[in-house]
Amino acid sequence: MAIRSDIAWSTADRIVVRGRDLPREILGRMNLGDMAFLGLTGRVPNENQSTLFNALVVTLVEHGITPSALAARLTYLGAPEAMQAAVAAGLCGLGSVFVGSTEGVAKLLTENITKSAAQIVAEHKRLPGLGHPLHKDVDPRTVRLFEIGRETGFYGKFCTLMEAIGQERKLVVNATGAIGALSCELGLDWKAVRGLGVMARAVGLVGHILEESRQPMAQEVWERMEAEASAHLKPKT
Amino acid sequence: MAIRSDIAWSTADRIVVRGRDLPREILGRMNLGDMAFLGLTGRVPNENQSTLFNALVVTLVEHGITPSALAARLTYLGAPEAMQAAVAAGLCGLGSVFVGSTEGVAKLLTENITKSAAQIVAEHKRLPGLGHPLHKDVDPRTVRLFEIGRETGFYGKFCTLMEAIGQERKLVVNATGAIGALSCELGLDWKAVRGLGVMARAVGLVGHILEESRQPMAQEVWERMEAEASAHLKPKT
Amino acid sequence: MAIRSDIAWSTADRIVVRGRDLPREILGRMNLGDMAFLGLTGRVPNENQSTLFNALVVTLVEHGITPSALAARLTYLGAPEAMQAAVAAGLCGLGSVFVGSTEGVAKLLTENITKSAAQIVAEHKRLPGLGHPLHKDVDPRTVRLFEIGRETGFYGKFCTLMEAIGQERKLVVNATGAIGALSCELGLDWKAVRGLGVMARAVGLVGHILEESRQPMAQEVWERMEAEASAHLKPKT
Amino acid sequence: MAIRSDIAWSTADRIVVRGRDLPREILGRMNLGDMAFLGLTGRVPNENQSTLFNALVVTLVEHGITPSALAARLTYLGAPEAMQAAVAAGLCGLGSVFVGSTEGVAKLLTENITKSAAQIVAEHKRLPGLGHPLHKDVDPRTVRLFEIGRETGFYGKFCTLMEAIGQERKLVVNATGAIGALSCELGLDWKAVRGLGVMARAVGLVGHILEESRQPMAQEVWERMEAEASAHLKPKT
Numbered sequence: 001m002a003i004r005s006d007i008a009w010s011t012a013d014r015i016v017v018r019g020r021d022l023p024r025e026i027l028g029r030m031n032l033g034d035m036a037f038l039g040l041t042g043r044v045p046n047e048n049q050s051t052l053f054n055a056l057v058v059t060l061v062e063h064g065i066t067p068s069a070l071a072a073r074l075t076y077l078g079a080p081e082a083m084q085a086a087v088a089a090g091l092c093g094l095g096s097v098f099v100g101s102t103e104g105v106a107k108l109l110t111e112n113i114t115k116s117a118a119q120i121v122a123e124h125k126r127l128p129g130l131g132h133p134l135h136k137d138v139d140p141r142t143v144r145l146f147e148i149g150r151e152t153g154f155y156g157k158f159c160t161l162m163e164a165i166g167q168e169r170k171l172v173v174n175a176t177g178a179i180g181a182l183s184c185e186l187g188l189d190w191k192a193v194r195g196l197g198v199m200a201r202a203v204g205l206v207g208h209i210l211e212e213s214r215q216p217m218a219q220e221v222w223e224r225m226e227a228e229a230s231a232h233l234k235p236k237t
Numbered sequence: 238m239a240i241r242s243d244i245a246w247s248t249a250d251r252i253v254v255r256g257r258d259l260p261r262e263i264l265g266r267m268n269l270g271d272m273a274f275l276g277l278t279g280r281v282p283n284e285n286q287s288t289l290f291n292a293l294v295v296t297l298v299e300h301g302i303t304p305s306a307l308a309a310r311l312t313y314l315g316a317p318e319a320m321q322a323a324v325a326a327g328l329c330g331l332g333s334v335f336v337g338s339t340e341g342v343a344k345l346l347t348e349n350i351t352k353s354a355a356q357i358v359a360e361h362k363r364l365p366g367l368g369h370p371l372h373k374d375v376d377p378r379t380v381r382l383f384e385i386g387r388e389t390g391f392y393g394k395f396c397t398l399m400e401a402i403g404q405e406r407k408l409v410v411n412a413t414g415a416i417g418a419l420s421c422e423l424g425l426d427w428k429a430v431r432g433l434g435v436m437a438r439a440v441g442l443v444g445h446i447l448e449e450s451r452q453p454m455a456q457e458v459w460e461r462m463e464a465e466a467s468a469h470l471k472p473k474t
Numbered sequence: 475m476a477i478r479s480d481i482a483w484s485t486a487d488r489i490v491v492r493g494r495d496l497p498r499e500i501l502g503r504m505n506l507g508d509m510a511f512l513g514l515t516g517r518v519p520n521e522n523q524s525t526l527f528n529a530l531v532v533t534l535v536e537h538g539i540t541p542s543a544l545a546a547r548l549t550y551l552g553a554p555e556a557m558q559a560a561v562a563a564g565l566c567g568l569g570s571v572f573v574g575s576t577e578g579v580a581k582l583l584t585e586n587i588t589k590s591a592a593q594i595v596a597e598h599k600r601l602p603g604l605g606h607p608l609h610k611d612v613d614p615r616t617v618r619l620f621e622i623g624r625e626t627g628f629y630g631k632f633c634t635l636m637e638a639i640g641q642e643r644k645l646v647v648n649a650t651g652a653i654g655a656l657s658c659e660l661g662l663d664w665k666a667v668r669g670l671g672v673m674a675r676a677v678g679l680v681g682h683i684l685e686e687s688r689q690p691m692a693q694e695v696w697e698r699m700e701a702e703a704s705a706h707l708k709p710k711t
Numbered sequence: 712m713a714i715r716s717d718i719a720w721s722t723a724d725r726i727v728v729r730g731r732d733l734p735r736e737i738l739g740r741m742n743l744g745d746m747a748f749l750g751l752t753g754r755v756p757n758e759n760q761s762t763l764f765n766a767l768v769v770t771l772v773e774h775g776i777t778p779s780a781l782a783a784r785l786t787y788l789g790a791p792e793a794m795q796a797a798v799a800a801g802l803c804g805l806g807s808v809f810v811g812s813t814e815g816v817a818k819l820l821t822e823n824i825t826k827s828a829a830q831i832v833a834e835h836k837r838l839p840g841l842g843h844p845l846h847k848d849v850d851p852r853t854v855r856l857f858e859i860g861r862e863t864g865f866y867g868k869f870c871t872l873m874e875a876i877g878q879e880r881k882l883v884v885n886a887t888g889a890i891g892a893l894s895c896e897l898g899l900d901w902k903a904v905r906g907l908g909v910m911a912r913a914v915g916l917v918g919h920i921l922e923e924s925r926q927p928m929a930q931e932v933w934e935r936m937e938a939e940a941s942a943h944l945k946p947k948t
């Protein structure tokens with residue numbers, strides 16, 4: 001079997017990515033989100049696609065002190081010479097519990113787009129993209145993302161269905177629900193949707209590592225947790 | 238000691254990142270590169286900063302079938318249910334050999350900005366950011382990045398010094414040299430510069446995983462390499 | 475909620491792991507496999523348990539040039555200063571496709587121990603632990619592992635059932651089938667069984683990194699694969 | 712250049728690792744530490760080597776709630792389906808700050824074995840393997856490890872030199888100092904010594920993941936830290 005990739009090639013005087021000349025057609029013209037869109041679809045986004053896609057990934061960049069950010073900071077404490085490994089450690093936890101729900105929404109909507117919300121709710125005990133422990137009445141990101149969806153002409157049947165599912169279940173559509181639905185509107189493969197969270201979080205984690213290098217918390221987290229965790233085992237003095 | 242981070246906070250109706258309201262001030266207004274700039278500097282980039290910074294990270298997104306992309310694809314082969322771990326594996330190798338040279342350039346220029354190119358060359362046996370195995374006469378990315386630097390008003394003393402160092406050593410300034418110099422012009426901490434490569438490559442690796450899921454090469458790479466590596470050990474039949 | 479761990483504690487003059495004094499009760503008395511058994515069960519293994527458990531993990535240490543070993547070597551090429559990250563990258567791929575089958579066997583046998591082989595085969599389209607692309611007639615590791623199981627008095631109902639399943643399906647019980655069954659005989663939680671492969675492979679990967687540092691292959695793998703993958707894209711000269 | 716590895720090969724009826732028949736010569740005869748020794752040296756350890764080498768790695772398996780264990784647990788919280796990625800995240804931080812000191816000791820002793828302790832102390836501002844925040848007067852692991860070194864006939868010039876360096880600097884030789892010195896006595900390449908900590912910690916981390924699955928702390932660590940870290944940013948209510 002042949003080894004084959006269509007992503008990029010270069011010669012002494014040319015560097016071509018996804019069929020576009022990197023220096024002349026990409027640099028200075030496309031932003032980082034556009035480049036990600038190109039990587040996931042093979043197409044340069046138009047202005048509306050660029051605005052919407054960038055909004056989706058930007059939403060996922062930062063959530064403050066998450067388990068992922070803590071893992072990255074604790075890793076950096078032991079290996080400050082290898083910040084790439086700290087970011088990698090932070091990404092390793094973006095699995096089924098957190099970032100997976102965006103993927104779950106995109107998969108659900110892709111596979112059930114011909115059904116009614118009532119039918120989907122009846123068929124699934126657990127539905128991704130609904131509810132939020134903090135944003136109970138409304139998730140302000142969802143409101144804004146669907147608004148951007150309308151402004152860019154991408155609010156369509158997947159968004160409508162997602163909102164109907166939320167109403168049927170009487171739960172707020174959270175940000176991952178909105179992102180999953182809008183990813184479908186953009187025509188993204190649901191298998192690529194987890195990737196939005198992974199790339200976005202990598203961007204955010206670099207910022208966390210930089211803050212940790214200036215204003216550290218990992219040593220303190222470690223010492224407190226170690227002391228508390230083993231307190232019941234140590235001899236009383 | 239207190240645990241403290243200034244990155245983000247949220248309440249039932251608000252989500253604030255780096256002091257900006259995420260839904261109202263960020264989503265739909267800032268692209269992914271701008272969000273990264275905000276994370277590294279705490280400031281929203283103006284138009285020129287946005288153009289230049291996005292160009293720097295976009296340059297680093299994709300280099301085709303690199304060791305990093307191969308590691309990610311081989312990891313995905315064994316754990317397709319955990320694509321975040323495949324991206325993480327690909328990031329782990331962004332150390333001193335490849336992405337580290339961008340950091341090295343930024344550190345060198347930051348620490349030696351008052352010296353002449355001749356003096357810097359005399360003091361260092363090995364200098365990062367110079368030469369390229371393929372782009373021997375000129376690195377087309379460097380030409381374009383310095384051009385964008387001039388167009389955005391950021392081509393300054395760091396770029397001048399880097400180009401003088403290249404002339405002094407009679408070696409082409411490669412893309413990492415240009416990115417390191419322009420990062421200094423943007424006022425980025427040299428400690429954050431490796432992070433540009435890390436976040437950019439995360440974006441690129443998601444694209445590689447998606448291609449691997451559709452047009453796989455990892456199994457073939459494995460089988461060929463295994464057969465060749467152990468051929469001298471196996472009994473002749 | 476309290477933060478609590480029963481694993482270890484130390485004071486100025488004592489270090490205690492799982493209730494045993496590390497210097498006096500563990501060092502010089504327990505080998506690395508015994509220590510792993512202690513970590514997974516909270517008990518010091520007796521001689522038979524030690525022999526069998528060590529055999530199970532030792533089987534999983536080394537399989538030559540696997541996708542996991544290649545990922546580790548390719549990572550080391552870029553970050554030789556961070557060998558821990560190279561081992562981490564190699565571990566990231568030990569998911570559902572390879573190491574997961576040991577876990578699958580242990581889960582299957584644990585949950586179906588009261589059923590007959592015929593019933594289990596009838597209820598499952600795909601069964602883990604059966605068949606091998608190379609060892610088609612017999613997997614020599616399985617033969618030896620079940621022999622050690624008998625010698626140590628642990629060959630019991632889980633092994634019998636696994637062998638019956640193999641006969642029913644007319645497929646050889648492979649090494650992961652034997653390891654999964656013998657893990658059940660040792661009373662290990664099936665959730666811990668994937669961990670046997672993860673710890674074993676970490677041991678093996680350190681050996682691969684050391685060989686790579688002396689007799690490298692990663693650069694060559696990269697260059698060949700890159701050249702072949704993009705050959706169809708490059709202009710014919 | 713040829714792709715070549717001397718580690719392992721297999722045919723339909725044979726599996727050979729480092730020149731030994733895995734089922735017949737290794738399984739049931741060698742423990743996990745012996746297998747690691749074989750991987751690092753190419754030699755099957757004799758009884759004394761086995762006892763000493765196993766003691767070195769066993770020492771490094773477990774230190775309770777470390778930054779590495781916390782990173783693994785926080786990762787597992789988000790991706791419980793990928794425990795290999797949680798272990799990988801925990802390994803990523805075994806860099807210069809913690810596990811690197813064992814490597815540093817082995818390198819120091821290897822490169823300076825002909826010098827006196829006084830000379831070595833005079834030439835180095837910072838010396839690895841000395842001092843401990845908790846075990847200030849004596850590190851009980853060091854005492855025991857050197858004792859095992861003597862019992863197995865391996866206490867020699869590297870251990871003597873390490874102890875002399877400790878006396879010269881009036882600091883206790885800690886466990887990493889003893890492990891580094893005894894690794895030299897065993898003839899291990901100093902480049903492999905960091906690997907002892909990496910493989911040992913992988914064993915320990917599997918135990919932490921199992922405890923986390925039964926008696927979790929990661930969610931609580933996250934919630935507490937997040938609340939405290941952003942408290943100064945949130946509006947007072």
